[in-house]
Amino acid sequence: MQDRKTILLLGATSDIGRATALQYAQAGWQVLLAARNVEAARREADDIATRTGAEVGVHRLDILETDRFEAFIDELPTLPDTVACVVGELGDQARAQTDLGHATLLLRSNFEGPALLLGLFAERFLVRRSGTLIGVSSVAGDRGRGSNYVYGAAKAGFTAFLSGLRNRLAPAGLKMITVKPGFVRTRMTAGMKLPPLLTAEPEEVGRAIFAAAEKGRADVIYVRPVWRMVMTTIGLIPETLFKRLRL
Ligand SMILES: NC(=O)c1ccc[n+]([C@@H]2O[C@H](COP(=O)([O-])OP(=O)(O)OC[C@H]3O[C@@H](n4cnc5c(N)ncnc54)[C@H](OP(=O)(O)O)[C@@H]3O)[C@@H](O)[C@H]2O)c1
Numbered sequence: 001m002q003d004r005k006t007i008l009l010l011g012a013t014s015d016i017g018r019a020t021a022l023q024y025a026q027a028g029w030q031v032l033l034a035a036r037n038v039e040a041a042r043r044e045a046d047d048i049a050t051r052t053g054a055e056v057g058v059h060r061l062d063i064l065e066t067d068r069f070e071a072f073i074d075e076l077p078t079l080p081d082t083v084a085c086v087v088g089e090l091g092d093q094a095r096a097q098t099d100l101g102h103a104t105l106l107l108r109s110n111f112e113g114p115a116l117l118l119g120l121f122a123e124r125f126l127v128r129r130s131g132t133l134i135g136v137s138s139v140a141g142d143r144g145r146g147s148n149y150v151y152g153a154a155k156a157g158f159t160a161f162l163s164g165l166r167n168r169l170a171p172a173g174l175k176m177i178t179v180k181p182g183f184v185r186t187r188m189t190a191g192m193k194l195p196p197l198l199t200a201e202p203e204e205v206g207r208a209i210f211a212a213a214e215k216g217r218a219d220v221i222y223v224r225p226v227w228r229m230v231m232t233t234i235g236l237i238p239e240t241l242f243k244r245l246r247l
Contacts, residue, residue, distance in 0.1 A: 011087030019206030063113030
């Protein structure tokens with residue numbers, strides 16, 4: 001058991017987190033699930049263990065409790081080989097425009113917490129001289145749009161933080177993967193009308209994350225490659241025109 005590699009999923013009860021955990025468990029990894037809803041994480045752990053025979057542990061994590069982060073890491077049974085952060089909160093853009101509490105929740109859940117916690121793991125990995133970090137960000141962070149710029153700005157901050165971390169970790173041979181899933185059919189997007197060609201299933205995201213982190217060489221992945229083209233095109237639209245579009 002000792003030479004088994006370990007992955008820690010932060011936000012493990014998300015649809016993407018569950019699919020990613022299953023990928024790693026199927027590949028023979030030990031899995032640690034961290035979530036604010038410990039009961040749901042336990043049910044998920046039992047399911048993954050039954051289906052794969054993997055060893056699956058559960059740990060409580062609220063991404064808003066930044067002052068608990070050091071203790072959270074210290075209390076893990078081992079320093080994981082790979083840490084993936086899947087935590088996120090889409091929220092309500094219209095509400096965030098006037099309700100500062102809601103806006104703050106989106107900024108903290110999508111940027112502050114995920115960035116600071118991955119940053120702390122990076123420090124431990126640098127001391128150990130090994131480890132892979134994965135951050136699930138979003139194409140929403142590639143360019144601010146009127147319909148979701150609070151969430152998008154938080155993801156943009158997260159993407160920039162991960163880019164800086166990668167730049168700092170690379171000389172030590174440590175990997176930092178940024179994942180931009182595009183649309184994914186999950187609890188977060190339930191009820192939305194999504195274009196099928198641009199929409200991935202959670203299992204597809206889980207497979208893409210495992211392939212990128214454990215076999216690939218890419219630093220930033222768009223789960224469906226068409227998204228790279230879409231976002232490059234959106235990025236090229238001049239601001240004078242962009243501000244007139246209803247996106
Ligand atoms: N679905 C998409 O189209 C899409 C597109 C681009 C990026 N993403 C990103 O992909 C990631 C996973 O999202 P998803 O689509 O799988 O949606 P999801 O099922 O709603 O996942 C969001 C996860 O974040 C967790 N979370 C929120 N606040 C937290 C907190 N304070 N402490 C701990 N955990 C917290 C939720 O925990 P609970 O289970 O307890 O609610 C849930 O597990 C997110 O970062 C999201 O922004 C999704």
